[in-house]
Amino acid sequence: MQQHYMDFNATAPIRPEVIEAVTKALSTVGNPSSVHGFGRSARRLVEDARRSVAALVGGRSQDVVFTSGGTEANNIALKGSGRERLLVGAGEHDSVLQAAPDAIRVPLNADGTLDLERLEHLLAASAAPALLSVMLGNNETGVIQPVSEAAAIARRHGVMVHCDAVQAAGKMPLDIAALDVDMLTLSAHKIGGPQGVGALVLAPGVELKPLLRGGGQERRRRAGTENVAGCAGFGVAADLAAAQLTKAQSLASWRDEMERKISVVSPASKIYGQEALRLPNTTCVTMPDVAAETQVMALDLAGIAVSSGSACSSGKVQPSHVLKAMGASDEDAANAIRISLGWSSEAEDIEAFVKAWTALFHRHAGRDTSPAAPASSVA
Known part of the structure; x- marks a missing residue:
């Protein structure tokens, strides 16, 4: 059948080119934090992937934080922002809603887009430091949210903005600066990469409190030895997604x-x-x-x-x-x-x-x- x-x-489905890259990376010996030749070889794979992932969203490689997936990236964004007041779209992924169960939910319009008028009222209701989380493309309906418009409203109130772009990656052009967001979430397996690896891409100058501590990896923003093979596959998937956007x-x-x-x-x-x-x-x-x-x-x-x-x-x-x-x-x-x-x-x-x-x-x-x-x- x-x-x-x-x-x-x-x-x-994982792309053949990604399988090849992951397989090759798995034969690479070395911890990417080690200074000897083996470690440098592993580090090179991670940094090449970091540049590819950054390029997919118009970001800088030094602002890419590799994670175990989109869920962890969303959790880092919401819990590591240092903002005491959280607002999230009512149609966000569960990894956002459950990461911030007490967050204020911004209603949706009947067509699935964020109610920007209601957002304005909610942001104006308090001067407390806040973070707004709005996905770019909905995972269930495909509705594209007016992220840049929401970000413009947020900026007027001094509010940070996080965007879950997991579903949008590879399906529409992405530019973290044009969206005007502080943090953007990606996941490899949504674009034909391996499961178990994602990224949180930061705007220049954004600082986070790490959820995982115990090492200096990812510029001290996410402790733990990097998933070298996963990162390598992610990088190849990002390159292919960008090349095949049309x-x-x-x-x-x-x-x-x-x-x-x-x-x-x-x-x-x-x-x-x-x-x-x-x-x-x-x-x-x-x-x-x-x-x-x-x-x-x-x-x-x-x-x-x-x-x-x-x-x-x-x-x-x-x-x-x-x-x-x-x-x-x-x-x-x-x-x-x-x-x-x-x-x-x-x-x-x-x-x-x-x-x-x-x-x-x-x-x-x-x-x-x-x-x-x-x-x-x-x-």
Whole structure:
């Protein structure tokens, strides 16, 4: 049975060039903090990767802090900023929301974008030193947040800004200076790099209190021996993501065609964030009266991998907090799945998904009482 991977927002398949780089790095002996030749060889791999990751976002290599992933980077940003008042978008990733459970949540508009008027009021309510955390591209809906506009509001109130750009990397141009943020989070495995490595990129002059202590690594901002092979793979993935940005943005045409066909089959289906600017690869759509878990399992049996909500929240039974923040009902939120494309996607994936989704819709709508088509017929 042909397999169709359509869950890139959970993790992207690792790129062949990255596998080669990681494999080569694993044969390199030496601690990058050691001063002898072996250590310098390992250090060279880490610093080459640091330059590549910095280039992806228009930053400086000395301002890149390698971490174990996006979750750790988000935690460092929120807990290490030294700001006592925290504000976060209501649709942020759980690694932000749970890192700051007492943070003030800035509401979303119905289209999934941050309510900037409400943000202005919340920032004006207190003169306490504050940090605002706003993601760039939503992991569930693909909605692109007005980060630079939010940052402009924050600056007027002397507020620091953190941006979780994990999902946006490789799908849209990134420039930390143009966004006007103090900190920006990245994750390797979202762009075809290895899992278990990420980065927090700082604006020049930004200082952090480290969460991990015990060594002078990462300019004393994150203790612990660097993941040399992971960093090397991250660097190669960053180079490829930057070089293939135009190709990634072209995925929007496939995404739009898929949504058009779904809407023809089921006019009552809701596509979240469709009215806003979105990442080119992401669709979040409901199937009326069919639970997301049912859809995910049925599509999996047809050889198609999609997800319900964030992969980091697997097993949760409550409706998506992102869709709820957009005004979705519990029922609609519980019936929504996410389809996400990426560097290895093909037109055949779209065709297979629409065919399987349509068959599932008709079965549950009672318009087709025939047995489910064999999985091998989905191509």
